[in-house]
Amino acid sequence: MTAIEREELMRGTKEGAPHTSKRIQDEALKLFFERGFKSTTMREIALACGLTPGALYNHFSSKEELLGSMLVEIHREMESRLGAALQVATSDPKEQLRSFAHAHALMHTVYIIEARVGNREIGSVNGDVGAEVVRIRQWATTTLRDILELGRADGDFDVPNVAAVANLILTMGMAIAKWYRTGGELTREEMADLHADMVMRMVSKQSGGRQ
Amino acid sequence: MTAIEREELMRGTKEGAPHTSKRIQDEALKLFFERGFKSTTMREIALACGLTPGALYNHFSSKEELLGSMLVEIHREMESRLGAALQVATSDPKEQLRSFAHAHALMHTVYIIEARVGNREIGSVNGDVGAEVVRIRQWATTTLRDILELGRADGDFDVPNVAAVANLILTMGMAIAKWYRTGGELTREEMADLHADMVMRMVSKQSGGRQ
Numbered sequence: 066m067t068a069i070e071r072e073e074l075m076r077g078t079k080e081g082a083p084h085t086s087k088r089i090q091d092e093a094l095k096l097f098f099e100r101g102f103k104s105t106t107m108r109e110i111a112l113a114c115g116l117t118p119g120a121l122y123n124h125f126s127s128k129e130e131l132l133g134s135m136l137v138e139i140h141r142e143m144e145s146r147l148g149a150a151l152q153v154a155t156s157d158p159k160e161q162l163r164s165f166a167h168a169h170a171l172m173h174t175v176y177i178i179e180a181r182v183g184n185r186e187i188g189s190v191n192g193d194v195g196a197e198v199v200r201i202r203q204w205a206t207t208t209l210r211d212i213l214e215l216g217r218a219d220g221d222f223d224v225p226n227v228a229a230v231a232n233l234i235l236t237m238g239m240a241i242a243k244w245y246r247t248g249g250e251l252t253r254e255e256m257a258d259l260h261a262d263m264v265m266r267m268v269s270k271q272s273g274g275r276q
Numbered sequence: 277m278t279a280i281e282r283e284e285l286m287r288g289t290k291e292g293a294p295h296t297s298k299r300i301q302d303e304a305l306k307l308f309f310e311r312g313f314k315s316t317t318m319r320e321i322a323l324a325c326g327l328t329p330g331a332l333y334n335h336f337s338s339k340e341e342l343l344g345s346m347l348v349e350i351h352r353e354m355e356s357r358l359g360a361a362l363q364v365a366t367s368d369p370k371e372q373l374r375s376f377a378h379a380h381a382l383m384h385t386v387y388i389i390e391a392r393v394g395n396r397e398i399g400s401v402n403g404d405v406g407a408e409v410v411r412i413r414q415w416a417t418t419t420l421r422d423i424l425e426l427g428r429a430d431g432d433f434d435v436p437n438v439a440a441v442a443n444l445i446l447t448m449g450m451a452i453a454k455w456y457r458t459g460g461e462l463t464r465e466e467m468a469d470l471h472a473d474m475v476m477r478m479v480s481k482q483s484g485g486r487q
Contacts, residue, residue, distance in 0.1 A: 103315040185396065229462060229470055236451030237444050244443045251440060259440055263478045271477065 086124050102186040133194035139179045140201040158216030163261050170260035173241040174253040180242035222268040297335050309389050313397040344405035350390045351412040369427030374472050381471035384452040385464040391453035433479040
């Protein structure tokens, strides 16, 4: 038994070792990002954490559980951030949309690796965990659609197709994690503002005929 | 030697068997899409094509070469379509942008699987083939940036940050392959029109202050 394994045992069960679980998630995230989820083995994750496979399995019973735990956490973070953004905005659909779009983009400048792994590997989480991730994604989509519908009904927005425009907006925001780099020309706030500006333009009433 | 292998031999060299090479690409594309590039083996591709691994290697010397051949083809198709779209438009930046955005979106409603595999696995092509793919992607990005710059200089467009807005536009178009489904509410033409409309709005001069 290695010193690290002994430490693991001393620290006790899964529930009793949040710090180690977090460290495992961090190392696994890096490996999933670099090599892909399917090409990464539990043995490699254990090695990266300085654990034996046995000690790793004490925290996560499978690679799927490990991925699922990370995806649920990042989606709950998104739900929390988007929910807070809607809370601080007034009920005006324009403010709701700007606040939603800004928070969505900002999140994708902060959790770049999590977003890229999550969006690439989402097909690999199933069961209750997969259902929770799907629920949160559907909540975000429905929330955005509702804002677009409301703004259209109020006469504030011109949205030709609510479902399709919601998809265009969400995927444009998600993709920020693919190309945005911190330390570049735009700060995170500026990036989120730019995205929100573009979203507001997308739904704005057009002065002339077909733009 | 199986009948199929004999047929392969009769048909001759790599260059002499475009039909078989195309069939291999089609089967490999399906497998790469379903299982991911890294998780798919040459043996599985051979099996899906009804070939022995030996016969498969007569057409493609490696899995990387097979992926690379597909990615180069789909990127050349994109270059050709975008180039043609710019040819039919006048030199007016508004027409250039609409035509570019329409062709880009339409392509992503037609080559859905190719786009999804290509955008996911682009990191796995290297060498001359990788360089050719990168060249075409950079050409598309530069072309779009040039149109945005031109429209801004002409006073037609209001683009706060050309490089970032070009990325937002391109990723929004690429993501159409992720969510658009044929036979749904929108035809391919309608989808391409909607995307182009949204892009025109994104760069349109705003009447009031900050939108």
